[in-house]
Amino acid sequence: MAGYLVRRVALAIGVLWAAFTVSFVVLYLLPGDPVATMASGGLDGEPMSPAALDALRARYGLDQPLIVQYGTRLWDALHGNFGASIQNGQDVGAAIREALPPTIQISLAGLAFAIVFGGAVALVATYTSVRWLRQLLMALPSLAVSLPVFWVGLMLVQLFSFQLGLLPSVGAKGPESLVLPAVTLGLPTGALVAQVLAKSLSDVLDEPYVVTARAKGVGRVAIHLRHALRNAALPALTVFGYVVGNLLAGSVVVETVFTRPGLGRLTVAAVGIQDIPVVQGIVVFAAAVFVAVNLLVDLIYPVLDPRIATGAVV
Amino acid sequence: MSEHASKSSAQSVAEPLLRVEGLDVSYRTTGGSLSAVRGASLTVAPGEVVAIVGESGSGKTTLAQAVIGLLPANGSVDGGSIRLARQQGPAEELAGLSEKAFRSIRGRRIGLIPQDPTVSLNPVQKIGAQVAEALRVHGLADRRRAPIDAVELLARAGLPEPQVRAGQYPHELSGGMRQRVLIAIAIAASPRLLIADEPTSALDATVQRRILDHIEHLTRESGTSVLLITHDLGVAADRADRILVMSGGRIVEDGPVAAILGSPSDPYTQTLIASAPGLRPPCADTRAPAPVSAHGPLVEVRNLVKDFPLPRVNGSRGVLRAVDEVSFTIHRGETLALVGESGSGKSTTARLVLRLADPTAGQVLFDGTDITTAKGSAWRALRRRAQLVYQNPYASLDPKFSVEEVVTEPLRAFQVGSAAEQRRRAADLVEKVALPVSVLARRPVELSGGQRQRVAIARALALSPDLVVCDEPVSALDVSVQSQVLDLLGELQAEAGLAYLFISHDLAVVRRVAHRVGVMRDGRLLELRPTEELFDAPGEDYTRELLAAIAGRRHSAQTLEAGTS
């Protein structure tokens, strides 16, 4: 068990390091001259004098050889220092920390909606023997993942804010302002949960051990909840890291649609003015969240699946 | 057959425990309705063991599923009746019973021992809890009592250390032990009827026999009736009082064991008996005459060893010795069989001989040349002379290829002949394996298992090799198809003087084809002797155990005794 833990943590650190490297390659090598890119201030910035550019280059250490730049940035990143925003000079870490709370709020609310919606759809769809209800429920997730998230948000705003006047269309004041963003964010994620769980439930229900349970005389509800769900939840759990990453990425669009502050808005603003240090900070942060969630799942997994705990090959 | 049976049937002559009449079952498929059981009628008397024998697709499992109300979602009972006797009062009709009503019958009045023990237990629930559940759902034990009774049941099912096992998960138990757990579940609520659906076909022969013995012991003791579903006529003959033969959804034969085996009336039953390896008299074999070894041996294997690294345990890496100091020779025109249970190293040995794997130590000589470390062109040259026929004809043919492409693949690989010549050769080859030339344009999916295996044999023969290694070539096929393929292998050998290395777990099959037989266990070759000698006077205890486990043997022995007394 200890060996398992050490291996997982080492793997997680490796992925993080590689994510840093990938983002470094994308953001600092691909543009050719990152300083010119940054200094142009997006599309409508004014050109700077060569001397000013050189000064900037020196300030960001970009006049050094690449390998030195990489080493320095990695070393700084290890100390939690991703540099400063080129727009306002704010520390990147501080900017992310500041933007985080509202994003965590809608992500958690969205996650809750996704699990309730996805879980309910999957359970009912695999349980019911009413044909049309099953088909309807199974069609729901594939419909939900086909809709553009930003469009769903706008349509919800149109309906619930402007037509019915029930909920606020923008802002982050009060719990009622959380409802529409959470539903918008949670809908595609919930659809994913529903699809994975329903597939895995119906696979499990075809397993011979379910026949064994039925042959004992166990009732359908008990089979569904006691035998099938626990086995089916295991494959569904493995997509959890992906689900959380989805929510984080979804916040980019959702926060724009609902004009809420947060990490998503910070991202959009940073990309808009090509603020490379901020974008890199956010990318590495997202990878860290993904890695942390997956690590957590890996640690929970053996508790739920005895086959892994005892080291059996599945 | 047994005292119990006659006694209990005497108690209730009028009413059988189970009476099925005119049962029709069909499946809804995208292509329309598919009839699986047609007008099946049968009875099972209290304490009686009735076997339903048939090949895959005969409808035997569907029939059993209908009786216990566990048809797949797309299956339905279209007509007929299934009546199950009650302790008191008139028999109860099961056909058309609601799911809820069936729940009180399943487990309590009809128990099921399922097919494959390795997948029939919930992997994330402890053994004890799964047995206890069978008691709890029928209110036979309370929360406190159930676990204690479960351990008692595990002990009755013959599981060693039941107390310990109850706290373990299924994956920690062997296949045979898991089957005992399933037996404990099936007998938990003391049902009067047990349905055993191929209860042992997923297990090794020796384990199989012990499990069947135990089921027999338990049910005879308690006077439980058994409906035994099996593809193996030998098992049915050994275990049942009465045999029903199913084919194409119909019951074609029904009678006491001796009558069915002695004078089968239905032609299908006759072929089934004729092709059941264990029941067949030993004289009927398909071997070519024993070879005269004018030259030296074709293959010589000296002290072959193969180790596989095991996963690291506590830092140290162990090895599994799959093949341990094995030596033998194969002559031209000879069939050498290696038999053993799964994990005995027989398949690995075959792969080493073919140089599809690297030996850890030892030597392989092919026609006098040392090929142990053959690489590059020497390795490719060997490919022309030694070929392999795989166990599973469903996996060994590329689904995208036509049969012609499959058969000519070796010719293309060595650029033998022009395209037209290759096509002609392909036609010759399929004819040789007794397939119509029209199959050349077909794809493997369109062929049956037996036909596919013939195609695989044709491919193996394309380059006119000296040696063909057959790795369980018939174990994935139905018995009647098995004997056809074995006959074909025999004819080809007689024609071309092929040498076979025949890998099998099935001693009955081996007896028909092999000139010499080697018995393997745990990587070692225990004994290697001419076939008759091995079967008549086995030198090792393990060989004797294997021979005793051949299904159908017991029946032959009984008839023999009956004949002499």
Next chain:
Amino acid sequence: MTELLIRESIGEAAPGSATAQPVAATRRERVVRALRFLGRRPGLVASIVFVVLVLVAAFVPSVLAPGDPNVGVPADKLQAPSAAHMFGTDYLGRDVYTRVVHGAALSLQATVIAVAVALVVGGLLGLLAGFVGRWVDEGLMRLVDVLMAIPAVLLSLALITALGYGTVKVAIAVGIASVANFARVMRAETLRIRQSTYVEAARSVGTRWYVTLRRHVLPNAAGPVLVLAVLEFGLAILAVSSLSFLGYGAPPPAPEWGSLIAEGRNYIAASWWLCAMPGFAIAATVLSVNRISRALDGEWSRAR
């Protein structure tokens, strides 16, 4: 033995069962079968028709909408859908229907580029990893793990930060973000096939490795990878339109589905059709493509 003839997949059918029947092979019978297959699936037929319409809109938009998408009649601005303007008009009086039809070209162009980038790069990486194995596989798959760890949208945004704005750049960014998916599927397929008994059989009859790759691995891997490509097409439409909505795509006034919605957003309170109509176009296209992908994914082979 279970009654395997009722099981769906013939490929894994009963060992030794005699269920496999010769499948009708003449051209006429095949056509009849295809028609019957489609006849039972009206949703699939509608999807195919819709995708064809979208393709027409992308290549010859004037067939479906003869007007100029960038010219409007200011007097007719912000009119609700009516007989004259099926999808209504926008704040400059331009016909929304015409703009949606003409927007298909840019949206589709970006999507095709994205899928092509992902398919080619991902497919080659996966093939390499699966076929060569060992450290190549190890290294490439770690890279794929990392790409999977960064949410696709963020990876695309990082690429846009570096590359700049524009439809093609957005398309490349979306394509690279889904390279990992293709690499994984292609590798899994390659590995599965490479370890299959029929490839070992080919090897043991002396077939050389490059022949095996061409004749066994590629044809058998193509199916699942193409299914993924069609599925990815739907995802790419969504991703491209998201990025256009955020304003990184084609500059105005060029019509593009995502940017049309972004434009309409300012009028959402009163003129719902500005946002709704292009959104319906996106949703319908994605749904149709997904339906077709599902049909390709074995539905056809199972149905016979």
